[in-house]
Amino acid sequence: MLSQQTRDIVKSTAPVLAEHGTAITSVFYRNLFNAHPELLNVFNHANQAQGRQQAALANAVYAAAVHIDNLENILPAVVQIAHKHVSLGIKPEQYPIVGEFLLKAIKEVLGDAATDDILKAWEEAYGVIADAFIGVEDSMYKEAREQENGWNFFKPFTVARKVQESDNITSFYLKPADGSNVPHYKPGQYISVRVLIPGEKYTMIRQYSLSQAPKADEFRISVKREADNDPNGVVSIYLHKQVDEGATIEVSAPAGEFLLDATKDTPVAFISGGVGITPMMSMFETVAATTPDRPTVFLHSARNEALAAFRDAVEKHAAAMSNVKTKTFYSGGPDGVITGEVLKAYVDITGDAYVCGPVPFMEAMIRELRALGMKEEQIHYEFFGPALQLDNN
Structure with a gap:
């Protein structure tokens, strides 16, 4: 357990992390890869180049600082990131390396403001958070390894x-x-x-x-x-x-927490944009095969007909269902985009909605679903890339 003094110091540095977080994580990644270039085998170089990974890590460190008194508040985020780590093959021995370079980056960016007490408090806090990740990931690796036909890594x-x-x-x-x-x-x-x-x-x-x-x-x-x-x-x-x-x-073995609850027979809506249709196809086919009477809506947005994938497959699955509505929208055509009015006409707000696609698309869909009266626990979504903040307020 962290001492009260350590927690107080970490919490007090949260505003500094909000201000300097991306600078700290940029220095962190630069120094880490200079010293350990082998880690470039794991990290997404494009996300690095675009600053997405740095921003995501800065958000995670800031969240840890804010919630240091109640780290269980960030457990859902830990589990989501742990799924990514397991699918990348992150190993326990890599955590101390990351911790060392994170502390060095804090010192480099903050200079004299990063006192020995602050660095010591963050070292302790990082140890606790790293142990949480290692524990969660160990159980995920065990489950992946021990399931039928399972394996670890690649x-x-x-x-x-x-x-x-x-x-x-x-x-x-x-x-x-x-x-x-x-x-x-x-x-x-x-x-x-x-x-x-x-x-x-x-x-x-x-x-x-x-x-x-x-x-x-x-x-x-x-x-x-x-x-x-x-x-x-x-x-x-x-x-x-x-x-x-x-x-x-x-x-790698399958991972991820964006999951269809296949035990339900209550209304469900699948709402996708672009390549966000891919997880929806797995879910839609499963509903068609296992609960074909479940009230189901499948809405997809593509730029034009040439870019709309799986139209035949959607029709085939829908033909096996007794209560289904499907529609494809072409943002470059007369149908236009999926609007709040469209969602109101198609989506039963007593059920669940699954949303996947580009971030601006998802922000709009989630905002409109909430406006219709759907609760947070009814709206399930996944976005690609590092865990950036969704602005859906």
Whole structure:
């Protein structure tokens, strides 16, 4: 347990972290990678270049400072980040390295203002928080390892099939290279894919939602090809252009907390934008197969018809259901975007809504659903990339 003095010091530094957090985390990452370049095999270089990872870490450190008296308040965030860590293969021995460089960065940015007492308090606090992550992740690794067909870290998979779903989304059907089956996963979960792209020094890891209901012998991911000049697009372009049927890539066990509650038969709405449709396909197919009488709405927004993936699959699943409404909106066409009026017409606010897509899309959808009277616990959402704050007030 942390002493009262330590907690008081950490809380008192929260405003300083709010002011200097991104500067501290930028120095932290620069120094960390200079000393431990092997960690570049784990971190997303594009998020680094764009400052997203630095901002996400600054938010996390600030949240820890504010809630140091009641760290259970940040447990949901810890669990969400721990899922990411497990899918990336983060190990307990990496935490002390991170702690050392975080403290050095605080000292470097704050200078004399970072007294020995402040640094000591943060060292203690970091130790407690790191132990929480290590404990949560250890149980996740254990569960992943001990489930049927489970494993830890990365395992070779073969690309069994490659299917174009739209002008910019292609599905990859992945089977274990050793001929085994895959573990059961929950609709909405994701896997990590690790590749070493020719000409690149470090491996790159990206997370992709599993885009079909659980099958015994395969995973399916559906990857949006980003623009050639987009730093986020390095892996997606490689997968689209160079990874063909028969190729081998490395895959982590399924992870993630954006989950369909498949035990319910109350109304459910799936609302997606762009490639955010991928986890919805797994959920929608599961509802069609297991609770086909469940009142269901499937709303999707794409820029135009050429970019709208899975239209045939949505129709096929809907045909197996007795109480379903589906509609695709084209933001560049006469239907326009999904508005509050549309949600009011389609969504039963007594049920649950699942939202996934670009951050501005999700902010708008969540805001409109709340305005209709849906409560926080009825609205489930997932966004891609580091855990940035959603501005949905």
